[in-house]
Each structure stands twice: as C-alpha cells, then as structure tokens.
Amino acid sequence: MSRYGDEVAALAAPLEGAGDFDVLLDRVGTARVVMLGEASHGTHEFYRWRAQLTERLIEEAAFSFVAVEGDWPDCERVDRSVRLEDGAPEDPRAALATFERWPTWMWANDETADFAQWLRWHNAQTEPEVRAGVHGLDVYSLWESLREILVHLREHDPEQVPAALAAYQCFEPYTEDAQLYALATRFVEPACENEVVDLLVQLRRQAQEADGPARFAAWQNAEVVSGAERYYRAMIRGGRESWNVRDRHMDATLARLLDHYGPESKAVVWAHNTHVGDARATDMGERGEVNLGQLARERYGEDDVVLLGFGSHHGTVLAGDGWGAPMEEMVVPPARETSLEGVLHAAAPRRSLFVFPRDDRPDLLTDTLDHRAIGVVYHPERDQWSNYVPTTLGDRYDAFCWFDETTAVRAMRVPAAPVFEPETYPTGA
Structure with missing residues (x-):
C-alpha cells in the first residue's frame, strides 16, 4: 500500500446506493451550482451514479435544470419531452434517438434515456412552471x-x-x-x-x-x-484559445439559464472532468487554459459551487480510435501505479465517495498526482504514457466518486453520424 493508504481509508465512504449520497447533499447545502464530472464519455457507472445523485438533487433540493456538455438544439428536443410540452415525444428516448452529431453514444445511450424517463415522470407530478429542464451548453451546432x-x-x-x-x-x-x-x-x-x-x-x-x-x-x-x-x-x-472560447461559452450559457429560470434557480451540470474540475489545480492552468468549473467558482463564489469528479482503475469504455470512427467497446487497462487511480485502487473500497474536508487536508488532497482522462478518442495501448492530467485533487474538486472497475455505457441504436467538427484537443473531452 502506498503512503496515502491511511488517508484514503480515513476519507473513503462506501458507495452502495443513492442513500449514501447523504453526506454529499449536506455538503451541497444551499449551493446554486453542482457540477458532476466523468472520467470518460463512455462509462456506465459514471452516467448511472451521476443520474442517481441528480435525481436526489431535483427531488430533495429543488434543483431547476440539468445542463449538459451537449448541443442546444438536440437537448431542446429532450427538454420539450421531459417537460411534457405539446407535440413533444412522450418517450424521451425518441428525442435522444435523433442525436446525429458524432459521438452519438455520448447522449444517445440507455443510461441517459433512463434518467430522462425518470425526469418526465417526476415533472408529470409538478406544476408546469416548476418542471425541471434539460439543456445543452456546448458550442458546436x-x-x-x-x-x-x-x-x-x-x-x-x-x-x-x-x-x-x-x-x-x-x-x-x-x-x-x-x-x-x-x-x-x-x-x-x-x-x-x-x-x-x-x-x-x-x-x-x-x-x-x-x-x-x-x-x-x-x-x-x-x-x-x-x-x-x-x-x-x-x-x-491553434493553441489554447479555442478551448477557452468553448468553456467561456458554456459558462455564459449556464449563467443565462440561471437568469432565465429566476433568482432562486439552481443548476446541475454534467460534463467531462476536464471541464468540471477547476483548471487551476492542473497543468491546464499553467498553459493558460480555463474551464467551466473554474469560471463557475469565479462567477458565483466557491461556497455556491460544488465540483464532483469521477474516476476508475480498469474496465471497459465506449470510444472511437479516431475522430469520427465507429464506436468500439475498448478495454481500459489498469491505471499507472503512481497515479491517483493507482493509489485509490490499492486502498479504497471498490465503490467509494470522498467528500473533502475544507481544512486540515491530508497529503492525498494537496500533493500533485496524475489523474486519468479518457476522451471520445481513445487508444488503450498508449494509456500508460498519455491520458493523464497532473492534479491537486483537493483543489480541483470538492468531492470524488470512485469505481475500481467500470463497464461501457450502453449506446442506443441510431443512424451513423456525419462528422463536421475536427478533433481540436488531445482527449476529445
């Protein structure tokens, strides 16, 4: 066991069901923005547990909408369905099946469909003016x-x-x-x-x-x-400017949505860890890159924003071997032994929740460790020398969900997607 073993054991709480999120909901408190990450765009566990937490935030803490790393027009069709708008599909799966932009599996999957069906059911029991929505934050459409x-x-x-x-x-x-x-x-x-x-x-x-x-x-x-x-x-x-344009656009869209929903509104955000985790706690900040989590903390204040990261050690993932390539179920090899994932694999329960203390932080939260990020383009054979972001865990996130072994997301059957956007960043996040 690494030198962090005792710290991991002290911080980790087993995550066996949605009820185990109680301590995290206590941490959320009155925060206006909760951002839920993912270490890949193709992992079942990240999507399913993120949805379970979101359901609790909507039911118990009256969060107003979910904003995702997706296109506005596509997500608007889902939004109309989950809010029971006239003329919208009664089953949100039908709206998700119309997603055409590669990678379609990122949102056209069973896990997202299950959540959208739950949200429609939830909204059917509420007045139209307080129904929770689903919106896209991204810039591609x-x-x-x-x-x-x-x-x-x-x-x-x-x-x-x-x-x-x-x-x-x-x-x-x-x-x-x-x-x-x-x-x-x-x-x-x-x-x-x-x-x-x-x-x-x-x-x-x-x-x-x-x-x-x-x-x-x-x-x-x-x-x-x-x-x-x-x-x-x-x-x-080239350079960092296109990344910054994209994340500043997502930040501005989130702000417009909160204004549109009203002064008491609250948002859940679903996006990759590279967008959710504060860039200043990684080498992204050293390169002059900003991201959504950082911008939210700066806009609303750190007490009003909670950032949750996700990670895993090994398993399978849905991805492509090039931009626009067919989706494949790929094997995710065991993470580097010295990485964050390697440390947690050695000492944490197989499914764990970490809610970080605000003060008196152990070395696990203040040291810099490599943290794996898998994008829609992935090459498992290169995993050991790529796909890792140097991270100060306690500064990048407020909490972390850990799954030692993960499985690929379940993609819906949709038509082959045209590819209009070139790959513009290494992880395709």
Whole structure:
C-alpha cells in the first residue's frame, strides 16, 4: 500500500446506493451550482451514479435544470419531452434517438434515456412552471442553430428573417464543414462575423424585451452561432484559445439559464472532468487554459459551487480510435501505479465517495498526482504514457466518486453520424 493508504481509508465512504449520497447533499447545502464530472464519455457507472445523485438533487433540493456538455438544439428536443410540452415525444428516448452529431453514444445511450424517463415522470407530478429542464451548453451546432433561428423567426418575427438569412447565406458556401470554414477565416477576415453579430444583437434585444421560452431559445441559438464562429476561427490558429472560447461559452450559457429560470434557480451540470474540475489545480492552468468549473467558482463564489469528479482503475469504455470512427467497446487497462487511480485502487473500497474536508487536508488532497482522462478518442495501448492530467485533487474538486472497475455505457441504436467538427484537443473531452 502506498503512503496515502491511511488517508484514503480515513476519507473513503462506501458507495452502495443513492442513500449514501447523504453526506454529499449536506455538503451541497444551499449551493446554486453542482457540477458532476466523468472520467470518460463512455462509462456506465459514471452516467448511472451521476443520474442517481441528480435525481436526489431535483427531488430533495429543488434543483431547476440539468445542463449538459451537449448541443442546444438536440437537448431542446429532450427538454420539450421531459417537460411534457405539446407535440413533444412522450418517450424521451425518441428525442435522444435523433442525436446525429458524432459521438452519438455520448447522449444517445440507455443510461441517459433512463434518467430522462425518470425526469418526465417526476415533472408529470409538478406544476408546469416548476418542471425541471434539460439543456445543452456546448458550442458546436452552428448550422443546426441557424436553421432553428430561421424556423422561429418565420413563425414569430418575419421582419427579422433577412438578418438570419444573411448569416445563413454567409455560411452556406462551406457546406456545413466546420474545418472548411475555419480554413477560410485564415484568408477572409472577419468571414461571417459581422452577419452573426447583427443577428445576435437583434435576437438578444427581442428576448430581453419580451421574455418567453421560444424567444429565449432563439436567443440562445444565436449565442451558439456566435460562439461557434469564434471557436472555429480560434481553432485554426491553434493553441489554447479555442478551448477557452468553448468553456467561456458554456459558462455564459449556464449563467443565462440561471437568469432565465429566476433568482432562486439552481443548476446541475454534467460534463467531462476536464471541464468540471477547476483548471487551476492542473497543468491546464499553467498553459493558460480555463474551464467551466473554474469560471463557475469565479462567477458565483466557491461556497455556491460544488465540483464532483469521477474516476476508475480498469474496465471497459465506449470510444472511437479516431475522430469520427465507429464506436468500439475498448478495454481500459489498469491505471499507472503512481497515479491517483493507482493509489485509490490499492486502498479504497471498490465503490467509494470522498467528500473533502475544507481544512486540515491530508497529503492525498494537496500533493500533485496524475489523474486519468479518457476522451471520445481513445487508444488503450498508449494509456500508460498519455491520458493523464497532473492534479491537486483537493483543489480541483470538492468531492470524488470512485469505481475500481467500470463497464461501457450502453449506446442506443441510431443512424451513423456525419462528422463536421475536427478533433481540436488531445482527449476529445
């Protein structure tokens, strides 16, 4: 056993059922934002236990919505279903089955469907104005969001259609190919930026003048188009800027959602550990990268934000061996012996919850240890020398869920997904 063995034993509490989250709910208290991570986008245990905790937060602590690392238009279809909107599918699985962007398994899976079905059941017993929603935070859906804006304006604000058409026609020559647009921005400045800004200003003003779900959704789709345009311009230049554009967009979207739901609203966030865990406690911070967890702590204050990380030692995972490749169930080899995962494997119960003390922290929480991060692109044969993020555990998270052995997420059967976004960061997180 490593020198951390006694510390692990003192901090770890066995995690056998949802009732074991009581100590974590006590820590959440009156916090406004709870972020729940995952060490991969393809692990059953991360999704299932994250859902169980979220169900308790919604039922017992009146959390208002779940915001996920997904696209706004896709998640809006799920949101309409779980909130029992007219014309929406009665079974949220039908909405999840329409997810087209690679990797489809990230949200079109049985674990997410089970949670969405529970949420619809829960919402059916509550008044419409307090039903919990599901929303996407991410920045990728440029063309999908443009189309959603056009549909909305043609029905509700036809006088604004020309501005939306100008933006759409500016992007049209790139045939929904993000890389083609990004390359074009190297030679044509500012490309479609002016058209996007004009559209965004108009929709933002309309949403602020006459609030409502439809206007808010149109405004958010315009924010996605604006964020995506910035993201693709930054991506082609390389470096940290595209990552920061993306996470700042997710942070701003979360803030808009909290404002939209009202001053007493509270949010659960589902995203990869690389977005949830405070970047300042990793080498990301040394590279000048920010992330959602850090930005939330800075925006709302550390007492109003709880960050929960996840990890495992070995098992199986769903991933691809390249960007856009078919999904595969891959073997996750045992983690490095000296990594956080290696330390916990040696000393922690097979399923454990760690809620970190605020003071008098042991070395396990203050030392820097390598912490594994598996993305949608994964090469198990390279695991021992890649996929690890140097981490100060007690500064990166407020709590941690540990599963010694894990299994792959159960993907739904959906059509093969087109690939429009190039891989822009090493882990594909």
